Amino acid sequence: MFVLGIDPGVSRCGYGGVRSQGRQxxxxxxxxxxxxxxxxxxxxxxxxxxxxxxxxxxLRPDVVVVERVLFQVNATTAMATGQASGLALAExxxxxxxxxxxxANEVKLAVAGDGAAGKRAVQRAVADQLRLPAxxxxxxxxxxxxxxxxxxxxxxxxxxxxxxxxxx
Amino acid sequence: MFVLGIDPGVSRCGYGGVRSQGRQxxxxxxxxxxxxxxxxxxxxxxxxxxxxxxxxxxLRPDVVVVERVLFQVNATTAMATGQASGLALAExxxxxxxxxxxxANEVKLAVAGDGAAGKRAVQRAVADQLRLPAxxxxxxxxxxxxxxxxxxxxxxxxxxxxxxxxxx
Numbered sequence: 629m630f631v632l633g634i635d636p637g638v639s640r641c642g643y644g645g646v647r648s649q650g651r652q653x654x655x656x657x658x659x660x661x662x663x664x665x666x667x668x669x670x671x672x673x674x675x676x677x678x679x680x681x682x683x684x685x686x687l688r689p690d691v692v693v694v695e696r697v698l699f700q701v702n703a704t705t706a707m708a709t710g711q712a713s714g715l716a717l718a719e720x721x722x723x724x725x726x727x728x729x730x731x732a733n734e735v736k737l738a739v740a741g742d743g744a745a746g747k748r749a750v751q752r753a754v755a756d757q758l759r760l761p762a763x764x765x766x767x768x769x770x771x772x773x774x775x776x777x778x779x780x781x782x783x784x785x786x787x788x789x790x791x792x793x794x795x796x
Numbered sequence: 797m798f799v800l801g802i803d804p805g806v807s808r809c810g811y812g813g814v815r816s817q818g819r820q821x822x823x824x825x826x827x828x829x830x831x832x833x834x835x836x837x838x839x840x841x842x843x844x845x846x847x848x849x850x851x852x853x854x855l856r857p858d859v860v861v862v863e864r865v866l867f868q869v870n871a872t873t874a875m876a877t878g879q880a881s882g883l884a885l886a887e888x889x890x891x892x893x894x895x896x897x898x899x900a901n902e903v904k905l906a907v908a909g910d911g912a913a914g915k916r917a918v919q920r921a922v923a924d925q926l927r928l929p930a931x932x933x934x935x936x937x938x939x940x941x942x943x944x945x946x947x948x949x950x951x952x953x954x955x956x957x958x959x960x961x962x963x964x
Contacts, residue, residue: 669897670889677886697875707865707878714879715886718845721838729837 630656632689633775634680635768636697636713638663638672641680642768645687646758646776653780655758657687658769673711680719692720693775696729730778735771738778750774798824800857801943802848803936804865804881806831806840809848810936813855814926814944821948823926825855826937837876844880848887860888861943864897898946903939906946918942 635642644658661679663672684692694717697710720727730738737743740753751763751770757777764770803810812826829847831840852860862885865878888895898906905911908921919931919938925945932938 668889668895670885670895673882673886674889677890707874710875710878711882711885714841714882717838717879718841718883721836721842722845727836727838 629690629780630687631691631693631776631779632684632687633693633772633777633779634713634716635695635771635775636709636716637768638669638676638708638712639665640766640768641676641712641716642766642770642772643683644764644769644771644773644776645689646773646780648780653758653777655760655764655773658764658773660766660768669708669711673715676712677715677719680716684719684723684725689725691779692716692725692727693779694720694727694729695735695771695775696731698731728779730775730782735774735778738781739774797858797948798855799859799861799944799947800852800855801861801940801945801947802881802884803863803939803943804877804884805936806837806844806876806880807833808934808936809844809880809884810934810938810940811851812932812937812939812941812944813857814941814948816948821926821945823928823932823941826932826941828934828936837879841879841883845883845887848884852887852891852893857893859947860884860893860895861947862888862895862897863903863939863943864899866899896947898943898950903942903946906949907942 630645630647633644641661645656647654647656661676663675694713697706697713717727733743736745736750740749747767751767754770754773754777755763764773798813798815800811800813809829813824815822815824829844831843862881865874865881885895901911904913904918908917915935919935922938922941922945923931932941
């Protein structure tokens with residue numbers, strides 16, 4: 629199974645792909661889609677939409693995992709992040725690709741064992757689980773890999789619940 | 797000039813088109829794009845994206861006017877509205893169509909003369925300015941027409957500022 633994590637953002641949108649074979653997880657790709665802060669917001673969003681479409685077309689993930697955007701201290705940033713997440717969710721669904729959302733706390737709990745883990749702890753956990761020599765850079769790419777790992781870690785529980793007819 | 801207003805939302809996304817010829821303004825269309833609340837959010841967003849693309853393709857507006865989404869009391873609703881607005885902004889910009897955003901208060905001030913005007917006062921003002929026998933229904937469609945009227949009302953000021961080299 630190939631899981632693609634998306635850490636949504638207009639300025640920097642992280643992506644990270646992890647392939648699972650049995651209990652082996654392997655990082656396939658990680659990077660950041662960026663937009664020019666000098667452009668108007670609609671133009672930046674259109675560029676992000678095009679970049680996401682090209683990414684999904686090139687990678688053809690089995691599942692796309694997008695961070696669920698919650699309200700943050702900075703209202704303007706949160707709204708732009710929400711707009712970016714909307715583009716990612718719509719692009720995946722339009723391709724018929726399953727999409728799952730997890731909150732940042734769910735990701736931290738699943739990957740670092742602590743829902744309040746700091747950024748560095750999550751990045752080290754990502755590097756450990758994917759047997760990488762160093763935490764992936766930039767941080768947005770590491771966060772996207774963490775999203776993919778969170779989904780892979782939750783699959784046994786999801787399958788057990790589904791077998792009992794319970795939606796996760 | 798044909799101006800298309802978009803009142804973004806996932807459950808109900810209002811649209812309203814106004815054509816201006818000199819100082820004459822005429823309502824061309826008004827309606828609501830709806831999505832099935834029983835479907836998953838990504839599928840609903842993909843459906844809205846498709847509906848918006850079809851609407852822009854059919855109407856070919858000169859300008860798209862989208863309500864600027866600000867933080868509201870209901871955080872979940874505001875985020876979904878932000879996601880819907882992101883789709884509208886990206887779709888318009890991807891077509892090379894100019895996009896403008898106004899806040900709800902700016903629309904109320906421009907259309908009803910009072911930035912704190914109630915929904916009904918705005919709807920009556922929309923009906924008056926477009927010489928409609930009754931306020932347009934449903935309210936989302938009236939709000940979208942108000943967005944288009946707000947832009948048309950602001951054009952003389954925008955042009956005057958542009959002539960002085962000042963960005964509005």
